[in-house]
Amino acid sequence: MAENKMLKFVSVPRDMPEKRLATARREDFREIYAEFARDKAAEQSSRCSQCGVPYCQTHCPLHNNIPDWLRLTAQGRLQEAYEVSQATNTFPEICGRICPQDRLCEGNCVIEQSGHGTVTIGSVEKFITDTAWDEGWVQPIRPARERPESVGIIGAGPGGLAAADYLRRAGVQVTVYDRYDRVGGLMTYGIPGFKLEKEVVDRRTKQFEESGVEFVLNCKVGEDISFDAIRGKHDAVLIATGVYKSRDLPDSDHNGVVRAIDYLTASNRKNFGDDVPEYDSGELNAAGKKVVVIGGGDTAMDCVRTAIRQGAESVKCLYRRDRANMPGSQREVANAEEEGVELVWLSAPKGFECDAQGVRGVHVHRMRLGTPDATGRRMPEKIEGADYLEEADLVIKALGFEPEDLPTLWGVEGLEVTRWGTVRAEFGTGATSLDGVFAVGDIVRGASLVVWAIRDGRDSASAIVEYLDQSASAGVAAE
Template sequence: MLRFVDIDQAYPGKRAETERRTDFLEIYQPVEIEKVTGQASRCSQCGVPFCQTGCPLQNNIPDWLMLAGTGRMQEAYEASAATSTMPEICGRICPQDRLCEGSCVVEKSGHGAVTIGAVEQFITDTAWDEGWVTPIVPGAPRGQSVGVIGSGPAGLAAAERLREAGCVVTVYERADRAGGLLMYGIPGFKLDKHVVQRRLDRLAAGGVEFKLNFEIGRDASLGALRSQHDAVLIATGVYAARQLVCPGAGEEVVQALDYLVRSNRDGLGDPKATDERLSAEGKDVIVIGGGDTAMDCVRTAIRQGARSVTCLYRRDRANMPGSAREVRHAEEEGVVFEWLSAPLAVLSHGADVTGVRVQRMRLGAPDASGRRMPEADSGKTVDLPANMVISALGFQPENLSEQFEAPELNLTEWGTIESDPDSSMTSLNGVFVAGDIQRGASLVVWAIRDGLDAARSIENYLDNRLAVLGAAE
């Protein structure tokens, strides 16, 4: 270990940009085990592992880096899986540059961060290949059931832990496939769908039941689910798009999630869409937004054969909320970024979009969070041509109190579900919440963390119920 002085930082090689632009395959090339062990051995094994504190899951990163660095891959996988239900997914899609790698002591020493995400992915992909990923072993039957609403990362993480605790677990998903945004929201070039599917298959083989095309509020009320289960977890995520507000921003503007879901369905072999608005082929595309969803959209448009792809963001590069690594990937693939630019109007001729009128911006005084606020740079506007405009301004909660026919389900002022900060229980007894619908739109790794925390709270709640029933008898 401690090889960071004589081994340089090296991420897995990427496929050529010209090749990447033509398909939706993951962009990184296979890596040899010797290179992985070398990169893992760069870990300084520091006394205070900031990488671990920078990880929402508090993963035992130095432990499994040490094991991987000495070639003990199976033990490294076991250490990695002890705190995460899907390490190979986090290794692919976490913004490590803002989390574990950004906190790495080796990075701060000027030697370049340990490539934690790439090692994490390799360890678990190897575990799948070698058969080290064992089936779920359900705990002793408790005679209690839990209904999980939503099959995204929070719901899946909770379902796994609750099944291991001996609960009967049923996951309710309104889409026709499980996986939530892992399946339909994240493009294949970042997360191949077989990686998600094998996790779903493992849960199903372990006894987790999935009810697909099942929408709470349409097929059953929340009250009906409460009567069927001893506890319920709401893990729906947040899917209502934040609307672009400017003249001309009507139905002609494509919503990011509609666009990404359609593209993922194409990749999964579903029947082709009849709505040509959802294809970027041959078009000049402008994507409005600066987060990871915007990066997914611009890179998808490139692969669909867009004539040009431009991203508008109202702040500068240094203040972009999306992963800096994703921005670099997008630039390599041909995306043009218009920094300090905000839409003034969507231009059209009849029913056809023709462009976006752009207001140039500058950064003013910091707001309450410390970020400098963008403000209009007076007199500086420009018209950019486009015949497809995608709005990627983020997501907000749906009104679940109304949708679930549960007016007693309390919501926060932001529309998320109100919950006890310690137990994640909502205003309804036995109903818990996890993921984005609890904290607001955030990262997959935080959703996993919330799902695991909620599972522990649900298990404690069910234990107390059993104790009360036992005392009554």
């Protein structure tokens, strides 16, 4: 009888790829996890219990066929594993690196619930697709039939690129417009290299270019080209701009108090080798400074870990709730603490201490958790008389992002938005109030995860193909 290569979670313990020592990884922006070896990836995949109801798949926004590609990996059938993974996910190698698996697939693994330790799904996913690139299995898109219709996509982030991939496979002509000089959106300029090395994004960009996707970069809609011009040039338009307007604090317009997006973009540009005057001047550089980051999400963790690598004297993160209620990945919190970051729980900013040169400290409220709000999370309350001053030379506001006012910014009439400022779009299709205009990702759902943007982009691209088919049928009928 052939050996059963699965169900080994009882005899094989959970293992992760080797993680570089904190003392070493503090010195550079390279990824902190090594790659699984082929045998180790097969061994860890063999721990999958092959559940009849796979909760890992259910809790993945893309509903990836995780048990199937784990089984194929355990059997050594890596090219088939890659093909199954790629069938539902445009960027498995990126999701394997940056998805909060501890809150999604791995956090809902059945053997994790039974006390055996979750399958290391993200690391295997990364291994499969990195192997596919190394072996040449990832090829430019060559649709079986080219279509005459074209779609303009505004935004070269994960939602826009996922849609571009789907549309090119359907033979649709695709042009992507983006405000930045490189493709990738926050994957390029927001997420640091120690979580996602930029070569990973660059090779996908090259694949898109070789697949016939046209990129128009350094292009601000409303300034360099009008929305109406894009709409007039294409048979359909997809808005996938993301959200870039930073949430702010009152009275925070001081030298040395900066936005997370500016800080992270400057760091990533510097690592690309770009000329970054704001970094060189010290404005967006943490070297030698006492750094305080305000916020509790993954962006805050990106900022504190970047500051460590830039040579900050000290790095502290203020968050108004406790560790259990922190919205970011617990794995990222652990990595930050290993690297020397101090997490200051139940602390909220009250104001800033400044002199003629700029910020010198943050006035901090001590907090406690009170009664739950409508979502069930306990609300933070101030502890009277427990305020103190936290010294700081650089304060980074990582409070999340909000949508820009696109109708005003672009001069678009009839594009409906919600009371939160996000574009109002139909669930599942992304159809907006304007005919032939669709919207996906954070500009619809608010600041969220890369994996959700990919899901939205793929779903909307399918709806766009259906819209183009209907338009073509209507045109034939009119003739």
